[in-house]
Amino acid sequence: MLKRYRLKEIVLIVAGLSVPNMHYFSNIKHFKCVKVPAKTIILAKSGRSGTEKKIYQCETEVCIANDNVAIIPNESIILSDYLLHYLNWYQLGNDWQHLSHLTVDVPGIEMQTKIVQLLNAMQLLIKNRDSLITLVEDLPQHFNDISMQAESHTRHLNLGFDQVQNCYISLLHKIFKGDLFKEIQQPDNFIEQLCKKNMSQC
Numbered sequence: 251m252l253k254r255y256r257l258k259e260i261v262l263i264v265a266g267l268s269v270p271n272m273h274y275f276s277n278i279k280h281f282k283c284v285k286v287p288a289k290t291i292i293l294a295k296s297g298r299s300g301t302e303k304k305i306y307q308c309e310t311e312v313c314i315a316n317d318n319v320a321i322i323p324n325e326s327i328i329l330s331d332y333l334l335h336y337l338n339w340y341q342l343g344n345d346w347q348h349l350s351h352l353t354v355d356v357p358g359i360e361m362q363t364k365i366v367q368l369l370n371a372m373q374l375l376i377k378n379r380d381s382l383i384t385l386v387e388d389l390p391q392h393f394n395d396i397s398m399q400a401e402s403h404t405r406h407l408n409l410g411f412d413q414v415q416n417c418y419i420s421l422l423h424k425i426f427k428g429d430l431f432k433e434i435q436q437p438d439n440f441i442e443q444l445c446k447k448n449m450s451q452c
Contacts, residue, residue, distance in 0.1 A: 258350035264320040283313035289330035293319040331366040339422040
């Protein structure tokens, strides 16, 4: 069900202006940057001192310059979204030197797709938490006599979002530690089993 890889076996890692032998990089002499394809994961320095690191996934083809690292996944083995969740969970910190030697246990593409759909949905809820709660809090100004209900709904929403956040963190840990795959009995109804197990624990 799972296959273990070193990261360098399933991705192409491009640091700064190094030029791998690929068609994406054929015009490098004319630019001070390197073009990378859509779905590439970018590790970039941020902040004034450049000591903070951020992880991005580019939607379209982009150019990267010095001090950035691009990770181009072989999507026949590992989905870009799956790898992005893995790197966020792993918390690379400031040391990118050991990146190529990281090991990752990779399920089949179908299982990765299901995992990614669930994690992306949870992440989207967490990301939109403030705007959704603000909408409920603003209801009383549009309708009479619902301020108490709105307050109650806001409290429940906050509790629900806290639960989603806790479940998301718990799921990342279980998935990338390999514990989840030991728990899942039948891959066919994987999402149902996953939700049932984790909602009862969060």
